[in-house]
Amino acid sequence: MTRNVIIFVEHKAGHTRKVTFELATEARALADQIGGRALAVALGNGASTVAQALGKYPLDEIHISEDPDVDRFLLDPTVDYLEAVARSAGPSIVLVGNTMMGRDVAGRIAARLQAGLTSDVTGIRVEGARVECIAPKLGGNTITTCAFKEAPYGVVTIRPNAFAAASLETGAQVVQIAKPAGKSYALTIEAEVEEASDEMGLEEAPVVIAGGRGLGGPEPFDTLLKPLAQALGGTVGASRAAADAGWVPYSLQIGQTGKVVSPQLYLCAGISGAIQHKVGMQTAGTIVAINKDGSVPIGEFADLLVVGDAFKILPELTQLVQESKAAHA
Amino acid sequence: MKIVVTVKLVPDTNAVKRIDPATKRLVRTGVETVINPFDEYAIEAALALKEKLGGDTTVTIFTMAAESGKEVVRKALAMGADDAVMLSDAGLEGSDVWASAYAMAQALKKIGFDLIICGALAEDGNTGGLPNALSEYLGVPALTNARHIEISDAKVKAQRETDSGYQVVTGALPMLMTVTMAVGEPRYASLKGIMGAKRKTTAVMALSELGLEKAVGTGGAKTEVVEIAARPARGKARVEEAADGPAGAKIIFDFLKERKLL
Ligand SMILES: Cc1cc2nc3c(=O)[nH]c(=O)nc-3n(C[C@H](O)[C@H](O)[C@H](O)COP(=O)(O)OP(=O)(O)OC[C@H]3O[C@@H](n4cnc5c(N)ncnc54)[C@H](O)[C@@H]3O)c2cc1C
């Protein structure tokens, strides 16, 4: 069955999230394999800016609407627009980033389209007419391959950092989506409050610098971890002990009851590596730990464990990285 | 007000998990089963609302799981929920997100609710798709990742956590919610709670009671597992003692260069 590939674009007022470019790149590859077109759907304030940024990726069409209702009401208008594009495109695979927002969109649109959903996918394979999705499950301990049965639609959430983003200008056509008629919206967004200044979501950061109880308080997250994260182009994360202590918001917690991250580099300081933490980061590309104690559990699965004082090592490391970046700039 | 909390029974994180090569499903027997940790927060949120709202507010636990999970459900009752309903039927085995959400929606319609509270994510699959699918099938809105929940006169106001902060969201009952850890640490069951749980009812529902129009279980699923493999475990770390700060920094810096991360 020929199917198109539709990506749901995640952005904030026109600032496109990184995972979207990964989706766009994979959409092209997948569309070529299954013989369909690669489409994007960008909604709300800033959608036309997003269309420009996406113009550098190999898509066939970018469907947009700047309808203010998308930002005024929670999810309903978003799902209605996405459905409208999917219905007009016909049989499709819908790709969504596995982020807080993406999970909501994926669950809703899958039910709306009576489609199967595969989640947290790190690889896609086409076997004959079937699309197979590969995903780490059970805390990253198993790799599951799941196929969509014959059905017009399938929805996939893609783990950030699992697919490369490669730009390739093809001059995608921008299409305005007509407002779906006769819809009502149940939840109103009354206000939007920013707490973390970082632009990048923890789940999609290519580099995560995490801190735990060993850092002793909130300050080192700002004074030691953040400068290193900035120097390496990443963001800050934390163990549950640090979040429970109120040093950082829960949105930064990594692990079983926090976020699952898969960055190219995970560098942590003052984290022991409890199993509940491990399941949230063990699929990272490279894991580096700084700990006073050489016999901590993280030594069982990190790539490098440096035994020493994080307070002494981190500032020196930040300086080395900054100098090296400056020298290569 | 009737609050229903959906609870998934998952294998304990610490347990060694095994996949049955024939069915390609998780072997759930012989592995300690626990309440999905996120769902404990959902229970906590429901009990806190019950305390705050008082009156005729009740909390019902709902799970779709084998009847052998009854003991685990009792833990939720011991925390303070009023009763429980289990949707247990061999015909549900092999259900994917679509089939689970469809069957659960029909069961929840039958149970009745003003507010459904779900966990944000189940740790076995890291899917987080079910609550939104459920809201779609039930035709009620989903206020996801909620905290600081206020309800009065069937009007709801809550903070919805986002990656960078939160949104203030308002709506009306009936609705479905998922909650974050910020709703508060799940309470422990008191001795009185544990004793009391024995007298609370756990009803068991079968598929035949739901009058489903679509197939569920393996046959109804829209996806199928074709392969499951153990992920190779990461090896032990190279361990290096840092004599001082600069030495430690140099070790890491060189390692990042070696790995082409710089
Ligand atoms: C149901 C459940 C869910 C959970 N979910 C999560 C989760 O999602 N995420 C999570 O992280 N945890 C989770 N936990 C908690 C987990 O079990 C651990 O308690 C937690 O991860 C410990 O955090 P930590 O490593 O920061 O603290 P600790 O284990 O106390 O480790 C602190 C480390 O810092 C080191 N240290 C101290 N000073 C220094 C210094 N100056 N320099 C370098 N190193 C130093 C110490 O040697 C020690 O190893 C969960 C637990 C339960 C029961």
Ligand SMILES: Nc1ncnc2c1ncn2[C@@H]1O[C@H](COP(=O)(O)O)[C@@H](O)[C@H]1O
């Ligand atoms: N079998 C089930 N029974 C009851 N609730 C469930 C079940 N599966 C999922 N849920 C609910 O949906 C949430 C998200 O699950 P999932 O989509 O599997 O990650 C869980 O935290 C539960 O609240």
